[in-house]
Amino acid sequence: MGHGWHGVALRLLRGKDFTFTVRSNERVSPQLHRLGFADGGMLEASGVHPTMWVRLWFEHRGRPHQRGYTLVDPDPGAGTFAIEFVLHPGAASDWARTARPGDTIEATLQGTGFSLPQPLPSRLLIVGGPASRPAVNSLLESMPSVPATVWFEGADPAQDGGDPRRAAPGYEVVRVPGRGDGALLVEAVRSGLPGLLDEGAYVWIACDTATTRTLAAFVRKDLGVPKERLHAFGYWRVEQAQRAAAGRT
Ligand SMILES: Cc1cc2nc3c(=O)[nH]c(=O)nc-3n(C[C@H](O)[C@H](O)[C@H](O)COP(=O)(O)OP(=O)(O)OC[C@H]3O[C@@H](n4cnc5c(N)ncnc54)[C@H](O)[C@@H]3O)c2cc1C
Structure with missing residues (x-):
């Protein structure tokens, strides 16, 4: 399968292509499926950094369909490495459900990158959900001594695979039910985050795109957090219809 105009654009941006081979598959929980991969030489060439992600190429109705996934x-x-796929109706999700050892998938490495904030933050304030849990875990691991609070969208750890993990003290997870439009998450962060903010805090946000944008604007404009102390990146899109239906409930 060719990668279409998006693949051409990524190559112009110096994206590097690799082929991954599935080594294992495991249903971790009803909504979480973990696949182990051989990396096709990528990690030796690229090195590893916290929150590292790749663009995987799926096929959807005969067309290339590219989605981001985080290395575990x-x-x-x-x-x-492994990838933990959140299961929902979608081409990437569908591919993961049925993937077997020996299956291959094409990938492009472009756009990932993360440097630890220096000096280390006084506190990590993180907003995410099941899709960004692998990234949140790697972030927590990269700064083990820094106290952290995570607002995590999802009502049921047994369904979605559980909280981001951390053994260290000074760690709190605030579970917020997902209604489909991010509204409850916005409300929880708006009321809880300002009280934990100090000059040395670092804010990292990765939930659905619209919620991420709303919260990033709140943190930047209303709370005045400088841009080098904030990382915000939308991980998935809520369809208009889903958002409208959530607003009516
Ligand atoms: C940098 C980066 C790293 C990521 N890492 C991971 C990861 O490690 N694991 C992971 O599972 N996802 C991860 N994601 C999110 C993933 O790329 C998206 O969820 C993607 O939309 C899935 O593609 P799809 O083809 O299955 O569904 P799509 O065709 O994109 O969407 C189909 C339907 O599913 C809904 N949908 C899509 N994603 C979700 C979701 N997460 N929760 C609920 N509904 C959803 C959409 O609103 C739509 O209605 C990452 C995204 C980025 C940008």
């Missing part, structure tokens, strides 16, 4: 437990020595 990347091991450059072994040339392996």
Whole structure:
């Protein structure tokens, strides 16, 4: 399968292409499916950083369909990593559900990158959900001594695979039910985050695109957090119809 104009654009941006091979598949919980991969030489060439992600190429109705996924437990020595797919109706999700050892998928490495804030923050204030849990986990691991609060969208840990993990003290997860439009998450962050903010805090936001934009504007404009202390990136899109239906409930 060709990658269409999007693939051409990524190549112009110096994206590098690799082929991953599925090594294992495991249903972690009703909504979470984990696949192990051989990396096709990527990790040795690229190195590893917290929140590292790749663009995977799926096929959807005969057309290329590219989606971002985060590397879990990347091991450059072994040339392996895993990906944890949140299951919902979607082409990427559907591919993951049925993938078997030996299946392959094409990937482009472009756009990822993250440097630890220096000096280390006084506190991590993180907003995410199941799709960004692997990134949140890697962020927490990269700054083990920094106290952290995570607002996590999802009502049921048994369904969605559980809270972002951390053993260290000074760690709190605020579970917020997802209604489909991010409104409850916005409300929870708006009321809880300002009281935890100090000059050294670092804010990291990755939920659905519209909610991410709303919260990033709140943190930047209303709370005056400088841009080097804020990272915000939308991870998935809520369809208009879903958002409208959520607003009516
Ligand atoms: C940098 C980055 C890293 C990411 N890492 C991961 C990861 O490690 N694991 C992971 O599962 N996802 C991750 N995502 C999110 C993933 O790319 C999206 O969820 C993507 O839309 C899934 O594609 P799809 O083809 O299955 O569904 P799409 O065709 O994009 O959407 C189909 C339908 O599913 C809904 N939908 C899509 N995603 C979700 C979701 N997460 N929750 C609920 N409904 C959804 C849409 O609103 C739409 O109605 C990441 C995204 C980015 C940008």
